[in-house]
Amino acid sequence: MTRRQNAVNCWALFFVLIVTAGALDNSITPMGIAEGYLVSSNGGTPSMEAVVHAAGEFRLVVANLLWMKVVDHYHHQFLAKGGEWNHNTALMPYLRMIVWLDPHFIEAYEVGGSILAATHRYKDADDYLGQGTRSNTDSWQLYYDRAMLRAWYEKNPRAALPFAQHALECSDDSFTRHRIGKFCNTLEHAVLSKQITWAQEPNIKAQEISQ
Numbered sequence: 001m002t003r004r005q006n007a008v009n010c011w012a013l014f015f016v017l018i019v020t021a022g023a024l025d026n027s028i029t030p031m032g033i034a035e036g037y038l039v040s041s042n043g044g045t046p047s048m049e050a051v052v053h054a055a056g057e058f059r060l061v062v063a064n065l066l067w068m069k070v071v072d073h074y075h076h077q078f079l080a081k082g083g084e085w086n087h088n089t090a091l092m093p094y095l096r097m098i099v100w101l102d103p104h105f106i107e108a109y110e111v112g113g114s115i116l117a118a119t120h121r122y123k124d125a126d127d128y129l130g131q132g133t134r135s136n137t138d139s140w141q142l143y144y145d146r147a148m149l150r151a152w153y154e155k156n157p158r159a160a161l162p163f164a165q166h167a168l169e170c171s172d173d174s175f176t177r178h179r180i181g182k183f184c185n186t187l188e189h190a191v192l193s194k195q196i197t198w199a200q201e202p203n204i205k206a207q208e209i210s211q
Contacts, residue, residue, distance in 0.1 A: 060102050066097055070095065070108075073088070074111075086119075089119055091115060092112060092116075104136055106139055110145060112128050122149065125153075126146060133146065138170050140170035140172070141167075143163045144164065144180060161184065161187045164184045
């Protein structure tokens with residue numbers, strides 16, 4: 001299946017889900033008004049605030065349904081055929097749609113960034129992850145992923161260090177802070193010694209980008 005076909009299938013699925021959500025919205029709106037959790041305007045229709053809120057909720061629902069499609073595809077189908085999940089570029093249209101619907105869907109950014117990096121599309125990976133950090137400025141996961149992209153794939157510890165340090169600042173538990181702290185120490189040592197020894201460093205693995 002070509003990338004164009006994947007994109008068309010993704011949009012078709014999105015359209016079906018939106019139509020279904022719209023039909024559901026039409027059916028439950030009268031009940032919502034009657035029960036008091038939707039507010040009617042003077043014209044007898046839901047207020048704009050309620051409509052906007054409902055639309056936002058449906059976007060999240062659709063994003064999660066698409067994520068279920070992604071999980072099923074790369075876990076239950078692609079892997080079953082012996083494929084490496086982070087080479088499954090057919091998932092990218094779905095992942096891009098998910099983060100368009102829900103800019104705070106961290107897992108979709110992580111998986112998409114891993115796929116783009118593993119398929120040597122480093123600039124695309126950083127652009128995609130950068131989209132994630134702009135929408136989620138306190139996400140240690142995404143800053144860590146951008147650091148790993150520079151450290152593991154581009155072999156550039158100097159460029160990776162600021163992202164790793166920001167990830168450390170955003171981390172919210174002792175285990176994560178310890179792990180990222182060791183990563184920062186390794187990067188600092190590499191910058192000072194001007195040596196890159198990623199293959200010998202047990203705490204830095206390419207697979208960590210997806211975790």
